[in-house]
Amino acid sequence: SQKIEQNSEALNIQEGKTATLTCNYTNYSPAYLQWYRQDPGRGPVFLLLIRENEKEKRKERLKVTFDTTLKQSLFHITASQPADSATYLCALPFSGGYNKLIFGAGTRLAVHP
Amino acid sequence: GEEVAQTPKHLVRGEGQKAKLYCAPIKGHSYVFWYQQVLKNEFKFLISFQNENVFDETGMPKERFSAKCLPNSPCSLEIQATKLEDSAVYFCASSQGGAGASTEAFFGQGTRLTVV
Numbered sequence: 001s002q003k004i005e006q007n008s009e010a011l012n013i014q015e016g017k018t019a020t021l022t023c024n025y026t027n028y029s030p031a032y033l034q035w036y037r038q039d040p041g042r043g044p045v046f047l048l049l050i051r052e053n054e055k056e057k058r059k060e061r062l063k064v065t066f067d068t069t070l071k072q073s074l075f076h077i078t079a080s081q082p083a084d085s086a087t088y089l090c091a092l093p094f095s096g097g098y099n100k101l102i103f104g105a106g107t108r109l110a111v112h113p
Numbered sequence: 114g115e116e117v118a119q120t121p122k123h124l125v126r127g128e129g130q131k132a133k134l135y136c137a138p139i140k141g142h143s144y145v146f147w148y149q150q151v152l153k154n155e156f157k158f159l160i161s162f163q164n165e166n167v168f169d170e171t172g173m174p175k176e177r178f179s180a181k182c183l184p185n186s187p188c189s190l191e192i193q194a195t196k197l198e199d200s201a202v203y204f205c206a207s208s209q210g211g212a213g214a215s216t217e218a219f220f221g222q223g224t225r226l227t228v229v
Contacts, residue, residue, distance in 0.1 A: 031215065032215045034217065034218075041222075041223075042222055042223070043117075043204050043206070043220030043221050043222050043223050044204075044218075044220045045220070046217035046218065046219070049215060049217065051215070089156070091218075093212040093213065093215070094158075094212065097169070097213075098211070098212045098213035099161060099168055099169040099211055099212055099213065100146060100158045100161050100169050100172075100212050101146070101158075101212050101218060102158065103148075103155075103156035105155050
């Protein structure tokens with residue numbers, strides 16, 4: 001069955017560095033992949049969508065890559081700031097009909113001053 | 114409205130009591146999704162609607178959970194006879210298109226249900 005894996009351990013980095021988060025998936029070839037940010041006590045907020053025919057997508061300090069051969073997406077935050085501290089979730093459309101999004105467990109990012 | 118509104122923010126129920134959660138999707142969005150978030154950020158899909166029609170209910174424990182999206186009313190998720198394991202944050206999301214249209218989902222702030 002479809003499986004999404006994100007590093008469950010928190011990622012701690014120094015302010016100004018680039019944060020890189022990983023999303024791996026198995027048993028599936030999705031047409032697109034989405035990234036969301038979730039702050040404590042709040043709902044996820046959409047950040048970026050990348051399609052299977054796109055290798056890379058950028059938005060301000062964010063960059064997402066999508067390697068359909070490796071079945072992996074990387075999410076980068078350059079020049080990270082303490083305000084970037086949050087949990088980042090990747091999401092894929094369900095393989096059985098594209099009628100819902102399936103979320104990974106998320107990776108918590110902590111950016112230290 | 115321009116945001117998904119969920120009420121109440123917190124709900125406490127004794128085991129066996131009924132719980133009812135509400136969600137007003139963004140105006141113009143045709144799809145509504147309900148998710149349950151438990152420990153370690155795991156999102157469990159419950160049910161989705163396309164307008165007032167059930168689109169996918171494969172995640173719903175049907176013996177106790179039910180949901181509706183009626184015209185001109187907030188959508189609702191009802192849990193009959195709550196159990197301790199139902200304690201979670203329930204998120205509602207809406208989107209213009211469904212997952213097949215690759216549109217982004219807009220989430221509400223969630224309802225934290227605590228069953229004691």
